[in-house]
Amino acid sequence: MSFKEGLEDFFYKKVVRNLILLSSLGRRSASGEAATGYNFDYMYENKAHGAWGIGLLIDKVLLNLPAVQATRARRENIVKILSNEIENRKLRGETTRILDLACGAGRYLTDLAEAFPDEKIEIVGVDLDKQSLKLAKNLSDRKGVLKERIRFVKGNVFKLRVLRSLGRQVDWRPNIVIASGLTVYIDDAKVTTMLKQIYDALDRNGSVLVDSQENNPSRKLMEKALRTKEGAWTLYYRPLEQWRTWFHEFGFKDIVIQRDPWHMYNLCMARKP
Numbered sequence: 001m002s003f004k005e006g007l008e009d010f011f012y013k014k015v016v017r018n019l020i021l022l023s024s025l026g027r028r029s030a031s032g033e034a035a036t037g038y039n040f041d042y043m044y045e046n047k048a049h050g051a052w053g054i055g056l057l058i059d060k061v062l063l064n065l066p067a068v069q070a071t072r073a074r075r076e077n078i079v080k081i082l083s084n085e086i087e088n089r090k091l092r093g094e095t096t097r098i099l100d101l102a103c104g105a106g107r108y109l110t111d112l113a114e115a116f117p118d119e120k121i122e123i124v125g126v127d128l129d130k131q132s133l134k135l136a137k138n139l140s141d142r143k144g145v146l147k148e149r150i151r152f153v154k155g156n157v158f159k160l161r162v163l164r165s166l167g168r169q170v171d172w173r174p175n176i177v178i179a180s181g182l183t184v185y186i187d188d189a190k191v192t193t194m195l196k197q198i199y200d201a202l203d204r205n206g207s208v209l210v211d212s213q214e215n216n217p218s219r220k221l222m223e224k225a226l227r228t229k230e231g232a233w234t235l236y237y238r239p240l241e242q243w244r245t246w247f248h249e250f251g252f253k254d255i256v257i258q259r260d261p262w263h264m265y266n267l268c269m270a271r272k273p
């Protein structure tokens with residue numbers, strides 16, 4: 001390690017880390033909860049908390065980092081994209097059935113159910129984490145969303161028996177599958193297996209919406225000072241062309257990829273013919 005790298009390491013691991021421990025978002029993100037659904041929900045909610053004035057101030061700074069702004073914009077864009085899907089299905093008299101893989105606290109799902117109170121929508125969110133699921137249920141209850149319209153289920157999305165058994169037991173097949181904040185944690189082999197399973201699970205004319213990151217303005221902070229349950233917060237960064245190629249290879253059509261103004265998130269959508 002060069003002198004410059006050693007100095008940078010010291011700065012992030014000792015100075016920055018100790019400072020951000022004073023803020024709520026920083027404390028959770030530095031102590032292993034960075035990638036949890038409830039931590040992301042904290043970014044969506046965008047209300048600062050922290051110990052004394054300084055903690056509160058640091059929380060505000062963290063909540064305004066470009067990467068966190070981009071994360072909030074992702075929520076809004078997901079809602080916009082899926083709202084279009086709901087409107088189009090409404091024209092055809094169809095029910096929209098959304099399956100969210102690794103839904104976290106599912107805030108954008110509750111946003112959708114709330115925005116379309118009279119449309120035929122059925123949403124199922126799957127996540128491994130009890131605390132995020134509890135928050136998801138609380139959020140949708142607080143907004144008065146009926147249980148027939150939104151359900152949150154505990155499950156491992158890589159054991160897609162979840163998906164298959166869902167289809168068999170209740171004769172329910174999604175016409176939209178979404179995975180936001182998931183593929184950045186898994187390697188290419190796992191992503192491609194997942195895309196194939198999504199293709200098989202989708203109803204005809206169904207859509208998949210996946211987010212991906214090509215870069216991250218907070219990459220150094222994340223890798224050096226913040227942690228997930230598995231260790232350092234390192235992600236798989238992928239160019240958007242990769243998604244176009246994968247979608248094409250797996251038989252999807254109508255591929256649309258949106259890059260955000262931070263060049264951080266790409267929202268990648270495609271349709272099963």
Ligand SMILES: C[S@@+](CC[C@H](N)C(=O)[O-])C[C@H]1O[C@@H](n2cnc3c(N)ncnc32)[C@H](O)[C@@H]1O
Nearest residue numbers: 035037040102103104127128129156157180181
């Ligand atoms: C970064 S959060 C994203 C949450 C939400 N989709 C969003 O975009 O705000 C990642 C979520 O993936 C969930 N997760 C990770 N691995 C999972 C797995 N194998 N099965 C189900 N959920 C998983 C975590 O519990 C966490 O809630």
